[in-house]
Amino acid sequence: MLIFDNQMGLAAHLNSLRTPKPTTGFVPTMGALHAGHLSLLSQSVDDNDITVISIFVNPTQFNNPEDLKKYPRTLAADVEKVKSVSADIIVFAPSVSDIYGDNPISRHFDFDGLENQMEGKFRPGHFDGVGTIVKRLFEIVEPTNAYFGEKDFQQLQIVRKLVSKYEIPVNIVLCPIFRESNGLAMSSRNERLSPETRQKAAVIYKSLQAAKQHFGTKSVSELRDIVKGVLSAEKEFELEYFEVADEKTLVPVEKTENNEKYRAFIAVFANDVRLIDTISLN
Template sequence: MFAYYLNKTLMHIFYKNAALTDYLKSINIQQTSIGFVPTMGALHQGHLSLMERSMLENEITVVSIFVNPTQFNNLEDLAKYPRTLDEDVKKIESLNPKIIIFAPNVEDIYDGKPSSESFDFDGLENQMEGKFRPGHFNGVGTVVQRLFEIVKPTNAYFGEKDFQQLQIIKKMVAKKNMGINVIGCQIFREPNKLAMSSRNELMSPNEKQEASLIYETLLNAKEKFETNSAHAVTDYVQKTFKKNTDFKLEYFQIADEVTLLPCLRKNKNKKYRAFIAVFINKIRLIDTISLN
């Protein structure tokens, strides 16, 4: 089944790889560009902004909604991850009913064997998230490669909140000569400047308000980095979260934007970015900010 009627509008939703592939072949003519927005659902304004950009830059836009099990190293986190397909479809329909939705199941993506391929991302996978989530980027690489093979996009859109993931996907595309333009898009934020995330829906209103401390601390870190060393700024961030017992700081790192290696001594010719992962109760949040 791939036709879905909502408010008397015909939308195209596909649950099988072959059905999506056949449909794209039937409507795709030479020189037609396909924009692709991979998501794990629980859509928010950040996701919708990626779709908006894709629609501006491509004749066809495809959105995938798939909670990928191989990128979770915590089964409890996987179980709690919000799954809201019906709501997601309504949000996409309100944005533009011509967007094509791909909502496969695990068996279809992994041929019944959900396991990760092993990737070499030239060391990008060993920093930050890679240190604290073993195997995470193998799972990300596996599913994104599979989705790229199915959709065959011209352009693929990812939010910069997951900046390390963005750099890793660019590296994969380059190393495998996939010929896809990977585009990073700005972070969308809540009114209190908390980075929008599907995990935000797991927080209480009070927790969500308290989490404004994350971006506030990043802004202060950026200001301090102008006149202080990376070590001094890191010390400031660690002390800030140590004083706030509702939070547990997993990591804070200032890194080179290209290599993602930690900044040991500032170089005026390099671009730096601060990365942070914080728990508020059992909810894990990440954020990032450019320091140049």
């Protein structure tokens, strides 16, 4: 298995493979890999001649320094998990200085308002950081296809807008959410939960399922009350937001219309660990 810790080495190796030009799949991650990540890798391996995974905890997308400090970093274990999918997958695990030099700051992006909703509202500057690192990684890897999980649906729409506005020649592939046996959406942050809290966190998905069950017969305000009621069963879980939003624009709505696609978005604190999830409503 090839592991590169700098962009020059990776780019040189990929260029050596591009005669004739193969298809390249790319899975950008921040590590602490789980089965959801591995499913993205498996799909990339099936779809492409070459697969690259990046493992990089990007400092510019954290608006909370403590969250950045506590984010799990498990490179050795991650490499073994990647190898279990295929030893031919190329791992790119750069340092912060290799990506940003001496100045790890993000550039500003205009994503036509997508960046101002939900996560953007509660995590100022987050999507500037996402846009900065994803654009840079696309420039380094030059993938044919890039794979993203549905759990981060807002991020997916941001990346699609990035690709469109900057005319980046990459196909963005949406992959389904992988869930733990209790329904909790798989996330690297789950590693920070105690076993007991991790089991109780099933209540997040239960609240989304309840919203979906009543969608179309209840108002958005009533759906929000239903979600709050489900979450209230577990006292250590604090709702940050629940929104029903237009799937294309991500603009939250209070009234829904026929023939439009809507999605529920939720962010919950489990003690000091912030968890997000989403579900298509129609």
